Amino acid sequence: xxxxxxxxxxxxxxxxxxxxxxxxxxxxxxxxxxxxxxxxxxxxxxxxxxxxxxxxxxxxxxxxxxxxxxxxxxxxxxxxxxxxxxxxxxxxxxxxxxxxxxxxxxx
Numbered sequence: 001x002x003x004x005x006x007x008x009x010x011x012x013x014x015x016x017x018x019x020x021x022x023x024x025x026x027x028x029x030x031x032x033x034x035x036x037x038x039x040x041x042x043x044x045x046x047x048x049x050x051x052x053x054x055x056x057x058x059x060x061x062x063x064x065x066x067x068x069x070x071x072x073x074x075x076x077x078x079x080x081x082x083x084x085x086x087x088x089x090x091x092x093x094x095x096x097x098x099x100x101x102x103x104x105x106x107x
Contacts, residue, residue, distance in 0.1 A: 002031040004100030006093075008107035010042035012051040018106045019056035026063045033096045034060070036069040036085065038107075041077060044084035057084050068092050 003025050007018050022032045036043055046053040061067055061083065068088035074081060081087035097103055 001025075001101045002099060003033070004096040004103040005032065005034045006096075006103065006105040006107075007034060007036050007040035007043060008038045008105065010039040010046060012046040012048045012053055014106055015040070015043045015046055015053040016051040016056055019053065019060050021104075022060050022065055023056060023063060026060070026065055032060075033066040033068065033100070035088065035093050035096055036067070036073070037093070038070070038073055041069050041073045041079060041085060044082070054084065068096070 005018055005022055007015060009015065022034055025032045044054050044057060067084065067086055069081065069085040070093070071087045071089055074085065074087060079085065
């Protein structure tokens with residue numbers, strides 16, 4: 001299965017759970033693409049005592065998961081693109097939605 005996940009939140013627990021799901025899907029040989037949209041572009045900066053979003057995000061990328069971050073959303077927050085926030089566009093977002101067997105939005 002090709003799973004598309006749209007992440008629209010900067011809530012550390014929701015981000016952590018989204019990437020736990022993404023990593024589980026990768027472990028089960030599914031194709032996964034995650035698009036960070038809106039507040040989701042803050043995900044790499046989130047750390048709490050209970051949750052470590054950057055850690056599960058790094059695991060996701062290291063395991064071959066594809067990650068995209070809305071360029072306009074980055075610009076509106078004065079954030080730079082990086083390996084956990086690769087600059088992308090609405091064209092990338094549309095392609096993910098069109099090609100995925102299932103799209104899950106977490107916000």
